[in-house]
Amino acid sequence: MSDVSTVVPDKADIPVVILCGGMGTRIREASEKLPKPLIEIGGKPILWHIMKIYAANGFRRFVLPLGYKGDQIRDFFLTYGDQGRDVTVNLASGGSPQWYGDPQTEDWEVTLVETGIETGTGARIKRVAEYLDQPYFLQTYGDGIGNVDIGALYTQHVASGLVSTVTGVHPTSRFGEMHVSGERVTEFNEKPTMADGWVSGGFFAHKREMVDRYLDDDPDLLLEKKPMQTLASDGELGVFTHEGFWMGMDTFRDWTELNGLWDSGDAAWKVWA
Numbered sequence: 001m002s003d004v005s006t007v008v009p010d011k012a013d014i015p016v017v018i019l020c021g022g023m024g025t026r027i028r029e030a031s032e033k034l035p036k037p038l039i040e041i042g043g044k045p046i047l048w049h050i051m052k053i054y055a056a057n058g059f060r061r062f063v064l065p066l067g068y069k070g071d072q073i074r075d076f077f078l079t080y081g082d083q084g085r086d087v088t089v090n091l092a093s094g095g096s097p098q099w100y101g102d103p104q105t106e107d108w109e110v111t112l113v114e115t116g117i118e119t120g121t122g123a124r125i126k127r128v129a130e131y132l133d134q135p136y137f138l139q140t141y142g143d144g145i146g147n148v149d150i151g152a153l154y155t156q157h158v159a160s161g162l163v164s165t166v167t168g169v170h171p172t173s174r175f176g177e178m179h180v181s182g183e184r185v186t187e188f189n190e191k192p193t194m195a196d197g198w199v200s201g202g203f204f205a206h207k208r209e210m211v212d213r214y215l216d217d218d219p220d221l222l223l224e225k226k227p228m229q230t231l232a233s234d235g236e237l238g239v240f241t242h243e244g245f246w247m248g249m250d251t252f253r254d255w256t257e258l259n260g261l262w263d264s265g266d267a268a269w270k271v272w273a
Helices: 025-031 047-058 070-078 121-125 152-162 210-213 227-232 252-263
Strands: 017-020 059-066 084-088 098-100 109-114 138-141 142-146 164-169 177-181 184-189 200-208 237-241 247-249
Touching: 017 047, 017 084, 017 121, 047 059, 047 142, 047 210, 084 152, 138 152, 142 200, 152 164, 152 237, 164 227, 200 210, 210 227, 227 237, 247 252
Parallel strands: 017 059, 017 138, 059 109, 164 237
Antiparallel strands: 084 098, 138 200, 142 247, 164 200, 177 184
């Protein structure tokens, strides 16, 4: 019998964990009514945009750990097919609604898992372990988008033999960058990319064993602290470098900017047809 660790599953079989439980406190203008993953860009939740990025790269199985206002995310998928369709409701007879037009469809399998309101990111992944049924899984957050080549990330990770791989992106400064000559500004860039440094872009690939070796069910466990630090110190954390577009929707200003990019037709993360 072959060792399961040597099997490389097709991308369509790989579980993709999208962390959906956070409270989005820094974008409170919208997150008081909606969980952050349902805040819309161009009329669709950012979660939908993230899933479309993965689907465009051949991944279709999603596992969503829920927390804050998780019932709204659950309802979004339970009613997904009927969103945007016309409907007639006969209030007198109380009969079944009559729907018009074809339902929305996506070739996705979506598993929604309640993981607690204040659970840390590491513990959330641990609590969906039973649904991670392949030798590898992918993972990201419900608030970051980019034109990341997810297929290449997966291929590099498998070839590396490492336990985990994180996507590295260049951070963008929130301060205006000035090029100065004497007492004159010769160039001004509102949000320059810091080309010399790397930060986590939040798109990960993991061996399944990562969950058992580096995570536990402590509700305070944050993936970004001890698990990632230990993976790095163990020499088990690789990096997949991404030079293209990436942006996290952390603040109301970010949300406004992302909607502006979508409305102008300049949404670089739209890698689907």
